[in-house]
Every structure is written in structure tokens, then in C-alpha cells.
Amino acid sequence: MRIFVNQLQFMDQATAQARIAQLSTEIEQHNYNYYILDNPTISDFEFDKLLEELLALEKQFPEFLSPESPSQRVGGQITKNFKTVKHKYAMLSLSNSYSREDMLDFDRRVKEGLEMQATDLFGATVDYVCELKFDGLSIGLTYEKGILTQAVTRGDGVQGDDVTVNAKTIKSVPLKLKGHFPDVFEIRGEIFMPKKVFEAINKEREDIGEAPLANPRNAASGTMKMQDSRQVAARNLDCYLYFLLGETIPHQTHYDNLQAAKSWGFKVSEHSKLCHGIEAVMAYIDYWDKARYDLPFEIDGIVIKVNEYSKQQQLGFTAKSPRWAIAYKFKAEQVSTQLQSISYQVGRTGAITPVANLAPVALGGTTVKRASLHNADIIQKLDVREGDYVFVEKGGEIIPKIVGVDLSRRDAGLSLTQYISECPECQTPLVRREGEALHYCPNENGCPPQVKGKMEHFVSRRAMNIDSLGGETIEQLYTAGLIRNIADLYDLKKEQLLPLERMAEKSAQNLIDGIAASKTVPFERVLFALGIRHVGETTAKKMARNVKSLTHLRGLNKEALLEIDEVGETIADSVIAFFKDPAQQAIIDRLERAGLQFELSQEQLQNASDKLKGLTIVISGVFTKHSRDAYKAMIEQHGGKNSGSISGKTSFILAGENMGPEKLKKAQSLGVKLLTEDAFLEMIGEG
Numbered sequence: 001m002r003i004f005v006n007q008l009q010f011m012d013q014a015t016a017q018a019r020i021a022q023l024s025t026e027i028e029q030h031n032y033n034y035y036i037l038d039n040p041t042i043s044d045f046e047f048d049k050l051l052e053e054l055l056a057l058e059k060q061f062p063e064f065l066s067p068e069s070p071s072q073r074v075g076g077q078i079t080k081n082f083k084t085v086k087h088k089y090a091m092l093s094l095s096n097s098y099s100r101e102d103m104l105d106f107d108r109r110v111k112e113g114l115e116m117q118a119t120d121l122f123g124a125t126v127d128y129v130c131e132l133k134f135d136g137l138s139i140g141l142t143y144e145k146g147i148l149t150q151a152v153t154r155g156d157g158v159q160g161d162d163v164t165v166n167a168k169t170i171k172s173v174p175l176k177l178k179g180h181f182p183d184v185f186e187i188r189g190e191i192f193m194p195k196k197v198f199e200a201i202n203k204e205r206e207d208i209g210e211a212p213l214a215n216p217r218n219a220a221s222g223t224m225k226m227q228d229s230r231q232v233a234a235r236n237l238d239c240y241l242y243f244l245l246g247e248t249i250p251h252q253t254h255y256d257n258l259q260a261a262k263s264w265g266f267k268v269s270e271h272s273k274l275c276h277g278i279e280a281v282m283a284y285i286d287y288w289d290k291a292r293y294d295l296p297f298e299i300d301g302i303v304i305k306v307n308e309y310s311k312q313q314q315l316g317f318t319a320k321s322p323r324w325a326i327a328y329k330f331k332a333e334q335v336s337t338q339l340q341s342i343s344y345q346v347g348r349t350g351a352i353t354p355v356a357n358l359a360p361v362a363l364g365g366t367t368v369k370r371a372s373l374h375n376a377d378i379i380q381k382l383d384v385r386e387g388d389y390v391f392v393e394k395g396g397e398i399i400p401k402i403v404g405v406d407l408s409r410r411d412a413g414l415s416l417t418q419y420i421s422e423c424p425e426c427q428t429p430l431v432r433r434e435g436e437a438l439h440y441c442p443n444e445n446g447c448p449p450q451v452k453g454k455m456e457h458f459v460s461r462r463a464m465n466i467d468s469l470g471g472e473t474i475e476q477l478y479t480a481g482l483i484r485n486i487a488d489l490y491d492l493k494k495e496q497l498l499p500l501e502r503m504a505e506k507s508a509q510n511l512i513d514g515i516a517a518s519k520t521v522p523f524e525r526v527l528f529a530l531g532i533r534h535v536g537e538t539t540a541k542k543m544a545r546n547v548k549s550l551t552h553l554r555g556l557n558k559e560a561l562l563e564i565d566e567v568g569e570t571i572a573d574s575v576i577a578f579f580k581d582p583a584q585q586a587i588i589d590r591l592e593r594a595g596l597q598f599e600l601s602q603e604q605l606q607n608a609s610d611k612l613k614g615l616t617i618v619i620s621g622v623f624t625k626h627s628r629d630a631y632k633a634m635i636e637q638h639g640g641k642n643s644g645s646i647s648g649k650t651s652f653i654l655a656g657e658n659m660g661p662e663k664l665k666k667a668q669s670l671g672v673k674l675l676t677e678d679a680f681l682e683m684i685g686e687g
């Protein structure tokens with residue numbers, strides 16, 4: 001029977017405990033179906049409902065919240081400094097090989113180490129397990145009685161960082177195992193960022209004018225170091241496991257143990273393969289050297305391990321790595337082709353990207369015609385010139401890059417590359433801000449790709465959501481001279497649209513209706529839609545809740561802006577520069593007259609006050625009346641600032657039950673007051 005959230009108040013403890021257990025099992029099964037089997041059996045909506053119910057129940061009955069509850073995957077806990085933990089078993093790395101010869105050498109060394117007889121050297125074969133070499137960061141997960149108790153990064157191999165809180169947000173890392181597993185064991189694997197997630201994050205970063213993440217590997221390790229586990233949860237990392245350690249491991253071969261780990265709920269690659277002899281290993285390597293580009297994540301090679309534990313033991317270790325395993329590293333495929341020209345692209349934020357236009361060449365399964373040249377410094381360092389023959393590589397990065405110039409083929413007449421000094425689109429002199437690698441076109445409001453890019457951002461789904469206005473229509477309206485900035489959209493008339501090509505009566509009406517409907521989009525999304533550099537969705541939301549109206553926001557000085565949660569120097573400077581610009585001011589005034597939502601809705605405003613203005617409040621402990629998030633929202637709604645750590649600036653601590661002893665000590669030493677949740681609710685008039 002389904003018990004609905006709004007019936008919770010009638011639930012007794014025993015029923016709640018049973019329901020929490022049932023929901024936890026059910027939700028984890030759905031996580032398993034989705035993230036490990038890749039075969040979801042319910043919709044996202046239904047899943048969210050189950051999770052919501054669990055969160056609500058755990059809030060009301062915190063005594064039944066267990067560390068392995070799937071609610072832990074949502075994140076929320078902040079870790080200021082990760083604890084350093086010594087590895088129970090040293091975390092060694094592997095020696096590398098790069099060629100068939102290296103691999104034959106490895107096979108020979110293994111056979112010699114196993115003292116296989118001379119006749120065997122030709123006849124007998126060793127069983128190897130071949131696995132993909134995932135390109136991420138290694139992690140050691142400890143399970144006790146089937147519960148994940150610790151996740152530690154590699155560190156220096158002897159000790160690493162305890163990142164358990166962050167690891168729990170990775171949906172493919174089981175929090176609780178099934179089947180028959182050893183009482184205590186460690187399993188090692190690789191945390192990585194799938195290609196699709198990496199691309200989506202970079203698209204978003206580009207959208208708010210932030211430098212893209214270099215490659216999925218750095219993105220994954222950067223994410224695991226984040227202090228806010230909620231942000232880690234949002235980054236959708238994944239994890240494959242490949243190595244079992246412990247006193248009571250069930251099987252005598254690596255391959256069988258991998259299969260056992262799979263049955264306990266771990267994500268074990270279905271591409272791991274048992275190979276009889278080195279030739280089968282070579283075939284596996286050759287296959288994946290080509291097929292790797294089709295995988296949804298990046299690999300940088302193959303790992304080859306002797307299958308039998310008795311043989312592994314016999315072979316032992318060198319100081320740095322096991323003698324029973326080796327990594328085969330793929331060569332980053334490299335080709336040489338002619339650089340026909342260098343062109344310069346202007347992005348939505350005005351950033352200039354130099355692009356190499358190449359004579360088409362086959363590389364990593366696709367035809368490459370263009371490669372990124374990144375910035376002026378890189379062009380200078382490579383001394384790359386139009387007409388040169390260049391080496392192009394597809395390495396860890398998704399976009400191919402130029403790694404060098406074939407000087408032996410350089411024509412004497414080629415001239416040195418002069419980086420452009422003016423915008424290729426609007427001829428405005430470019431600027432390069434101190435400490436930044438990129439050049440920018442500062443003509444934000446007049447440079448065509450910047451203007452069109454800003455409009456695309458403005459109408460996008462998470463901003464004003466005008467879906468009847470796509471990139472092509474924006475281009476068309478811009479070319480026809482009908483729009484020059486976002487405010488012009490609200491002056492468009494149907495009669496102006498009808499003469500345009502492919503613009504029938506119905507699509508013109510849809511467009512006008514879509515624009516009109518956007519006038520009800522809430523203030524926080526309008527703020528995001530304005531496209532203020534560095535102001536992403538979350539920041540916009542926080543700012544909107546805090547300042548309540550655009551008029552108020554426009555009037556804030558830097559100090560006041562810095563008071564807002566999540567707003568640091570960069571964002572504050574960017575907001576001030578934005579509102580100081582007379583062109584932006586004019587646009588904003590027109591948008592206001594057009595009737596866009598420039599303040600929080602009545603409903604949001606009714607609950608708001610200035611009661612906590614100027615106060616910095618730390619939330620700590622477990623609460624019974626509202627969730628932590630709800631308290632956070634209340635603090636912001638009443639003008640206060642929520643902070644993660646106790647300092648001299650803390651006004652008081654909103655203290656629930658079981659507040660950590662460290663925090664308590666710190667609060668006492670600084671003389672910071674503690675407030676119970678009842679006292680707090682009274683303070684804001686909700687007691």
C-alpha cells in the first residue's frame with residue numbers, strides 16, 4: 001500500500017521504520033536498474049516521488065535515518081578538509097607498455113617468473129584478464145557487513161583523502177550490498193565523468209562565460225575534491241570497480257572475483273575478458289584501440305592481469321608495481337595534415353577562439369577538418385603558420401588538437417602568424433584582461449554573434465523558455481533588422497514577421513504568443529536570462545531570493561552583493577559592471593515596461609522579511625520540524641546569510657540535535673550562541 005506524504009502525521013514509529021526500510025530497498029533497486037543495468041523500470045517522475053517520500057519520512061523520523069539510506073546520494077554535507085587516511089593495502093600503480101614487443105616481453109617475464117619449463121615457453125599459455133583502463137581517478141571502497149564505510153582516493157599510494165561523503169552521491173557506488181559477500185573487504189576502481197556529462201557541463205560553463213573544464217579526467221578529480229557534496233551529486237560521476245582486496249575473498253581467480261563483485265551489486269565492466277595467452281590479449285588490445293571512440297566514457301589503454309591468485313603471489317611486486325599486471329597505453333593517434341588557414345570565432349561572451357582549418361584527414365574514426373588552437377600563447381609557442389604541415393592528435397580531450405609543426409616540410413615563404421587585434425565580426429579592438437589567456441571583444445551589445453548568442457541564452461528552456469524562437473529564427477530576425485537586443489523581442493508585431501521566409505500565419509502567431517507568455521516567467525529565471533557573466537542558474541536563484549527585486553539589485557554596492565550567499569568577488573564585479581552599462585540600463589528599462597517579472601511573486605514575498613538582515617547563521621545538527629534545506633531557504637527569505645563554517649562573524653548557530661562535538665567546541669570557544677529550531681521559528685514569526 002502506498003502511504004502518501006501528507007498522511008505522515010498519522011504514521012506511528014513502527015510503520016514509519018518499516019516504510020523507510022521498504023522505500024530504501026526499492027529506491028536502491030531503481031538506482032541499480034538505471035545506473036548499473038542501464039535498464040530503468042519506472043519513470044523519473046515516479047522515482048522522484050519515492051525519493052521525496054523517503055526524505056519526508058526521514059525528516060520526521062530522523063532516528064531511522066541510516067548512513068546507507070539512498071537519501072545520502074542527494075548530498076548536502078560540506079567537508080572543509082578531507083581527512084587523510086592510511087591505506088590498509090598500499091595503492092600501487094602499474095608499469096606501462098606501448099607496443100606488441102613490450103607485451104611479448106611482459107608475457108615472457110611472467111612465464112619466467114612462474115618458472116614454466118622450456119617446453120612450456122612455446123606451448124603453455126598464461127590466462128590473463130584484459131580490462132579497459134578507465135581514465136579517471138582511483139578510489140578504494142571499504143565495505144563492512146555489506147555497508148559502504150569508507151571511500152579513499154589514491155593520494156600518494158600510502159595515504160589518501162577520505163571522500164566517503166562525496167562517493168556516496170555516485171549512484172553506481174552501492175551503499176549496501178546484496179548476496180553473499182565477505183564480512184570486511186576493500187574494492188578498488190575508477191571514478192570518471194561520462195563524455196556526455198562532461199560536454200553538458202562545458203556547454204553550461206560556456207553559457208555563463210566560464211572557462212571550460214580541460215578534460216573528463218580533470219573534471220572527475222576536481223569534482224571529488226569539492227567541499228559541497230550536493231554539487232558533487234549534480235555532476236553525475238560514475239564508477240567502475242576492478243580489484244578486490246581482503247582476507248576472505250571468495251575465489252582463487254581475479255575473473256571469478258570480478259563476477260562475484262558484480263553479483264553483490266558493483267558496476268563491473270562487461271568488457272572485461274578472460275584471454276588464454278598473449279595473442280588473445282593482443283587481439284583484445286587491437287579491437288579496443290579502434291572501438292574506444294564509441295564508448296560513452298574515455299579510456300587511455302588496457303590493463304592486463306594474470307588471472308590466478310597463486311600465480312600473482314608467485315610473481316609478487318617490484319617497489320612500485322605488481323609483476324603480474326601491466327597497463328598497455330594507447331598511442332594518442334596522430335596524423336599530419338596541412339593547416340589551410342586560421343580563423344577566429346566569437347562566442348556569446350565575446351571570447352575569441354582561434355580555429356585551425358585543416359585539409360580533411362581521418363583520425364580516430366572520424367574525418368577531422370578543424371582543430372582548436374586555444375589561444376594566442378599556444379599559437380606563439382607552437383609557432384604555427386598558415387600553410388604549415390601540422391601534427392593533429394586526438395588524446396584525452398574530445399576536440400582534436402594540434403601538437404606540433406612538421407618543420408621539415410615548412411615552405412620558406414610562410415609568414416609568422418599575427419594574432420588578430422580586432423574582432424573579426426564587428427572590428428572592435430580586442431582586449432585581453434590581466435591574467436587571462438583569452439582575448440575578448442568588448443562590444444557586448446553590438447557584436448552580432450554576441451548579440452545573437454545572448455538572445456539564444458535568453459529564450460532557452462531554463463531561462464525565458466520561448467520555444468517557438470529557435471536559433472534559426474533569431475538569425476532570420478536579426479538579419480532582417482527586426483531585433484538588435486532582447487528588449488526588441490517584446491516590440492515585435494505579427495505584421496513584421498509575416499513577410500519573412502518560411503513564416504506562415506501560424507508560426508508567426510506562435511512566436512508572438514510564446515514571447516507574450518514569457519512575461520509570466522518568475523523573477524529568478526528572468527535574472528538568469530539577462531546573461532550577466534558568471535551568473536548561472538543557482539546564483540540567479542540565490543540572488544533573486546535575497547534581493548527580491550531587480551530595482552533593489554541594481555542599487556546594491558559591492559559590499560552588499562558580497563553578503564549574498566554564493567556571491568564572491570568575480571560575480572559581484574560582474575553584476576556591478578552589468579548594471580553600470582548605459583546600454584544594459586536602457587534594455588532593462590524597456591523589459592520592465594514590457595511587463596517582465598522583475599520581483600518575487602506575491603507568494604514568495606509574503607513569506608519574506610528583513611528579520612535576519614545582516615546576520616550570518618550556521619546550520620548544524622539534525623532537525624525535526626523542517627529539513628536543513630527548508631531552514632536554509634528561510635534564512636535567505638528573511639534576509640539572512642547562511643554560512644557553512646563557524647567563525648568570529650557567525651551571529652548564531654541554528655542547532656538541531658546531535659550537533660558535532662568539534663562544532664560545539666568551536667562555538668563555545670568563540671562565544672557563538674546556539675538557537676534551537678523552535679527559538680529560530682519564533683524569531684522569524686513562524687513559531
Ligand code: IVH
Pocket residue numbers: 092093094095131132133134135136137138139189190242243303322325327
Ligand atoms: S588495476 C595493482 N585496473 O590505472 C593493480 N587499474 O597505473 C591496480 N586504472 O592507478 C590497478 N582502469 O587508477 C586497474 N581496469 C583497471 C584500471 C586501472 C584504470 C587506473 C588506476 C591505476 C592506474 C594504473
